[in-house]
Amino acid sequence: MRWGDFEHAAAEIAAAGRRLLTGPDGVAIGFLATVGDGSVHISPVCPIFCRSSLFLIAVEGSPKTSDLRIRGAYALHAFLGQNDEEFQIAGRAAEIVDAEERADVHGSVRFAAFNRSDPIFALDVDRALWVYWERVGQPDTKAVRRRWAPAS
Numbered sequence: 161m162r163w164g165d166f167e168h169a170a171a172e173i174a175a176a177g178r179r180l181l182t183g184p185d186g187v188a189i190g191f192l193a194t195v196g197d198g199s200v201h202i203s204p205v206c207p208i209f210c211r212s213s214l215f216l217i218a219v220e221g222s223p224k225t226s227d228l229r230i231r232g233a234y235a236l237h238a239f240l241g242q243n244d245e246e247f248q249i250a251g252r253a254a255e256i257v258d259a260e261e262r263a264d265v266h267g268s269v270r271f272a273a274f275n276r277s278d279p280i281f282a283l284d285v286d287r288a289l290w291v292y293w294e295r296v297g298q299p300d301t302k303a304v305r306r307r308w309a310p311a312s
Contacts (some may be wrong), residue, residue, distance in 0.1 A: 161310060165211025166249075166285040170308040173247075173290045180238035180247040187270045191233040192216065194227035201227060207236065207283065210268035214283045217255070217265070217274045228253045228281050236283065243296045255279055278305035283288060286310075 167174040181188040192205040201223045207216040218225040227233065235250040256262055256279075265280050287309040295301050 161287055162212055162282070163214040163285060164211065166288065166304050166308075167212075167234045169310065170288060173288050173306055173308050176245075176290045176292075177238065177247040177249065177288065178209070180241045180245065181236075182209075185270070190236050190238045192224060193237070194224050195231055195233060196223055196227045199223075203292050204221040204264075205236070206271055208265055208270075210265050214285070215256070216281045216283055217269070218281060219275070220278050225279055229279075234283065243293050244291045246290070248289045249283070249285050249287070253281040253283050255269060255281055 163174070173272070178188075179263055183189055186208045188209065190205060190207060192203050194201050194203075203222075203224050205216055205218075205224075208217065213300065232252045232254065233250075234253050235248060238247040240246055256265065262280055266274075266276060288307070290306045292304050292306075293301055294304055
């Protein structure tokens with residue numbers, strides 16, 4: 161499902177995810193994991209929130225581009241937040257070829273380092289994990305794990 165549908169289905173988890181992915185400068189950043197020919201690739205990326213979707217511009221010829229084109233599976237993890245709060249989504253990526261949609265994504269980019277001819281992928285959300293800690297710094301500190309996946 162697209163990011164906007166995820167926000168509707170799991171508003172609190174999606175809000176935490178957007179907050180943890182987006183830095184103070186408004187640029188989202190995280191680590192993308194993909195699987196190649198038996199190898200796992202992890203890359204820092206700048207996901208792009210545009211309309212009600214989440215996108216990624218990938219450098220043509222990079223391992224992540226090949227992985228996303230061939231297998232489509234990904235996991236995206238935000239940088240750790242305060243008190244080691246974390247957020248991760250996983251799902252399938254689909255390459256965007258529609259010129260109007262590509263132009264919309266380019267218009268939403270909040271950083272300069274990209275090539276307009278590079279592939280753009282829409283990141284569908286199949287599952288999410290948000291972890292935060294209760295009673296931080298106390299003897300009974302504990303992790304709270306909130307998971308989401310659409311009902312089958």
